[in-house]
Amino acid sequence: MCVGSVLRRAMEDRTYRVMAEPADVPRRFRVEMGEAGRRLDLFLAERxxxxxxxxxxxxxxxAVRVDGGRASESRKGVGLAAGTEVEVxxxxxxxxxxxxxxADAPLVVLADGPGWLAIDKRAGEPVHPLHEDEGGTVLGAALARHPEIQGVGEGGLRSGVVHRLDVETSGVLLLATAEDSWHRLxxxxxxxxxxxxxxxxxxGPIEPRGSISLGLVVARHRPARVRVVPESERARARGVRDVEMSWRLLETRGAVSLVEVRPVTGFLHQIRAVMAHLGHPLLGDRTYAPPGIARAAARHMLHASQIRFEEVSAESAEPADFLSAFEAA
Known part of the structure; x- marks a missing residue:
């Protein structure tokens, strides 16, 4: 594990404080018919x-055995058959x-429905805290209005979080307010x-339309950064994620292009890293853009404008700083 991962895990481990009540006997469960097909990690979490x-x-x-055999973390997603014996x-x-x-934190709800909320996230606002004392997050503001989010999904400091946006990215963010909705989303x-x-x-001027598929890998963890993996390196590279996205040009002003991007996949810094790889880094991106372009805006100019899935539908207009950066181009 790299140093960045260790540091991140150490920070997250602060959330797991030992209580005085030990469990001094093994726990044994049998998978019921209604639980058949349930993921092992979800079965353990519920039981x-x-x-x-x-x-x-x-x-x-x-610490977990399934039908007498030790179950490693790699089996977390395995579906359990009815009658399976699980021992902890x-x-x-x-x-x-x-x-x-x-309660005093601002929160703009774009749309909602049974089990979900679509929030208009502000640039500079983290999705969730890394420790109990951290404020100014979307989750903290949402909990004040919807306390039922507490414990949903991963629970704890990530309760209700379905997906993430970078701190500097603005726009539509989904939160689940019920467990079944979290799993569905x-x-x-x-x-x-x-x-x-x-x-x-x-x-820079960009092709009117385009699409791309390539591999990304986390190059370092603190601060986080990803890189494109050339085909010649894929066989020996570890942790490569295949990503896919498309774009279309909406408008060009001077040396700046406004584009709509549709990512098929979702990976850390995907849009930012791929656009930089294509020679079109985002304005204000201090991680992937050269200095002159990085200084062209106060933050990276990326806005989550729309999400649609079945009954879930939400749109967010570009914020003032985004529009100002384009007008100044």
């Missing part, structure tokens, strides 16, 4: 009343940190069934 992250930690520690070794139940509700994201559209200000 033990843990978050999925905590359940995965039990798997990583080798004694463990201390962690107290999971919780995000604090922030997460699965839809994983299966690339969500129609996501972004607006971006990129450097």
């Amino acid at each position: 033990l009343k843990l978050s999925r992250a905590q359940a995965r930690r039990l798997l990583a520690r080798g 070794a004694p463990f201390r139940r962690p107290r999971e940190a919780r995000a604090s509700a922030e 997460r699965q839809a994201f994983a299966e690339h069934r969500i129609d996501k559209r972004y607006r971006a200000l990129v450097a």
Whole structure:
């Protein structure tokens, strides 16, 4: 594990504080007919009343046996058959940190429905906190209006979070307010069934339309950065994710183009890294753009403008700083 991963894990581990109540006997469960097909990590989370992250930690520690055989973390997504026996070794139940509700924090709800909210995230606002004392997050503001979000999905500091946007990215963000909606939306994201559209200000004239598929890999973790993996390196590179997206040109002003981007996949910094790879970095992107373009705006000019999936539909207009940056081009 790289140093960045260790540091990030150490920060997240602050959320798992030991309670005084130990579990000094193994727990044994039999998968019922109604639970057949349930993922192992989800089964553990529901039966033990843990978050999925905590359940995965039990798997990583080798504390879980399925039909007598030790189950590693790699089996977290395995569907269980009815009658399967699951045994969990004694463990201390962690107290999971919780995000604090922030009643005074602004929150703009673009749309909502049974089990979900579409929020208009502001640039500079983190989606969720990294520790209990952190404020100014979308989740904190949402919890003040919708306390039922607490514990949904991954629970804890990531309660209700279905997907993420970079801190500097503005626009549509989905939160789940119910467990079944969280699973439905997460699965839809994983299966690339969500129609996501972004607006971006990129450097230079760009082809009117285009699409691209390539591999990305995390190059370093703190600060996070990804890089494109050349075909010649793919065989020996680890952790490569295939990504796919398309774009169309909306308008050009001087040396700046306004484009609509439709990512099929979702990966860390995908739009920013791929556009930079194509020679069209985002204005204000201090991670992937050269200095002159990085200084052209106060933040990277990326806005999540639309999300659609079944009954879920939300749109967000470009914020003032985005429009000003384009007008100044």
